[in-house]
Amino acid sequence: MQKKQLILLYIIISIVWIFGSNFLIYHFLPSSLNDIAARIKEVIYVIITGGFFYFLIHKTEELHASKEDQQRLSTLINSMVDFVNFKDGEGRWIEANNFGLQLFQLENVDYRGKKDSELAKYTDFYADALKQCEISDEETWRNGEITRVEESLPIPDGSIKTFETIKVPLFNSDGSRKGLVVMGRDITERKEMLKELKEREERLRRTEKLSVVGELSASVAHEIRNPLTSLKGFVQILQVEDVKHQYYYQIMLDELNRINHIVGELLLLAKPQHVKFSKTWIQKLLHDVISLLGTEASLYNVQIESSFPNEDLFIECEPNQLKQLFINIIKNAIEASTKGGKVTITLKKEDGNRILIMIEDNGSGISEERLQKIGEPFYSSKEKGTGLGLTVSFKIVQSHKGTIRFKSQKNEGTTVFIELPIVHERPSKVD
Numbered sequence: 001m002q003k004k005q006l007i008l009l010y011i012i013i014s015i016v017w018i019f020g021s022n023f024l025i026y027h028f029l030p031s032s033l034n035d036i037a038a039r040i041k042e043v044i045y046v047i048i049t050g051g052f053f054y055f056l057i058h059k060t061e062e063l064h065a066s067k068e069d070q071q072r073l074s075t076l077i078n079s080m081v082d083f084v085n086f087k088d089g090e091g092r093w094i095e096a097n098n099f100g101l102q103l104f105q106l107e108n109v110d111y112r113g114k115k116d117s118e119l120a121k122y123t124d125f126y127a128d129a130l131k132q133c134e135i136s137d138e139e140t141w142r143n144g145e146i147t148r149v150e151e152s153l154p155i156p157d158g159s160i161k162t163f164e165t166i167k168v169p170l171f172n173s174d175g176s177r178k179g180l181v182v183m184g185r186d187i188t189e190r191k192e193m194l195k196e197l198k199e200r201e202e203r204l205r206r207t208e209k210l211s212v213v214g215e216l217s218a219s220v221a222h223e224i225r226n227p228l229t230s231l232k233g234f235v236q237i238l239q240v241e242d243v244k245h246q247y248y249y250q251i252m253l254d255e256l257n258r259i260n261h262i263v264g265e266l267l268l269l270a271k272p273q274h275v276k277f278s279k280t281w282i283q284k285l286l287h288d289v290i291s292l293l294g295t296e297a298s299l300y301n302v303q304i305e306s307s308f309p310n311e312d313l314f315i316e317c318e319p320n321q322l323k324q325l326f327i328n329i330i331k332n333a334i335e336a337s338t339k340g341g342k343v344t345i346t347l348k349k350e351d352g353n354r355i356l357i358m359i360e361d362n363g364s365g366i367s368e369e370r371l372q373k374i375g376e377p378f379y380s381s382k383e384k385g386t387g388l389g390l391t392v393s394f395k396i397v398q399s400h401k402g403t404i405r406f407k408s409q410k411n412e413g414t415t416v417f418i419e420l421p422i423v424h425e426r427p428s429k430v431d
Contacts, residue, residue, distance in 0.1 A: 151165050
């Protein structure tokens with residue numbers, strides 16, 4: 001329509017020029033100058049017309065080049081696996097790539113010229129995320145510099161994606177806002193790989209520590225046990241012969257028994273043990289442990305509650321080792337609980353041929369610093385603790401191809417998650 005109007009305007013101006021100039025020449029100039037004036041008029045007409053066409057061609061070329069640049073830019077940003085978005089100084093969308101439109105469910109929306117808060121009306125799922133983007137854009141403009149931030153974005157399938165977002169504010173020479181370039185890279189896989197790597201390194205570090213402890217334990221434990229047996233025998237003889245100092249002899253025996261217990265734990269870490277798995281009713285094993293620790297729980301005025309499924313669950317395991325594992329964890333939970341506290345033991349069947357045992361207390365909790373060192377040999381918060389109990393527990397879980405993790409908050413309690421496979425491909429051994 002605009003082209004037709006331009007052509008019609010050109011024709012009208014040309015007709016007016018031809019007839020108007022002829023009228024002026026033949027009525028107001030001497031007849032001797034008519035031919036010269038007519039030629040000059042024609043030259044002027046050609047120059048003006050040529051200039052007009054040159055202007056049109058030049059603008060057409062500029063428009064064509066602009067469209068080609070826009071097409072190249074669109075091709076470039078659409079080929080990127082990152083979210084790319086260009087906004088004007090008011091935060092209105094100018095251009096966005098297909099990845100970004102699909103990400104925010106805006107594929108069929110005329111997004112150009114609209115702000116994030118306006119686009120939020122077109123997608124219920126990402127409405128809040130788009131509104132938050134508008135707020136963070138304002139912060140970037142106020143700061144006046146490039147910003148980098150990690151943002152978590154929920155996905156309709158229930159998963160969470162992590163994006164590293166870069167926002168570049170653009171300003172005019174007078175300091176007013178010109179535009180904003182937003183680029184977001186999906187770093188979910190990289191984050192997961194790094195996390196799996198900060199975990200592998202931790203497992204390697206623990207394994208190296210256990211290896212050192214094992215070598216030390218093997219050499220030290222046997223050297224301690226021989227004189228320990230002699231000392232214990234002499235104390236028992238003195239108990240019989242000297243009635244006056246029975247109180248002190250009993251303290252000595254208790255401490256010697258404690259040393260003997262520690263030596264036993266050291267030997268368990270040092271000596272490789274062949275594990276013979278058998279089919280075990282896990283509910284009964286847990287009930288046995290709860291009954292065994294019932295007296296100790298009463299001493300601490302702690303109540304033990306359990307929640308087991310009605311379905312009988314059998315797993316392949318070494319029953320005595322699992323019993324020791326649960327005794328260690330539940331005993332720690334009882335001792336950590338305050339008077340009148342509660343320890344809850346929950347058993348669940350997980351997807352993928354696994355079971356989950358959760359042991360939760362409402363005790364003193366564990367600080368973040370201590371949480372990082374749980375399971376390390378000789379690290380304990382107890383006054384007379386060696387830290388070997390949890391080290392042994394970690395080894396037992398490892399030998400059963402399971403996982404153990406702790407979740408805790410200071411003064412609010414601790415939850416231990418133990419996940420074990422129901423069936424093993426082959427037995428393993430504690431190294």
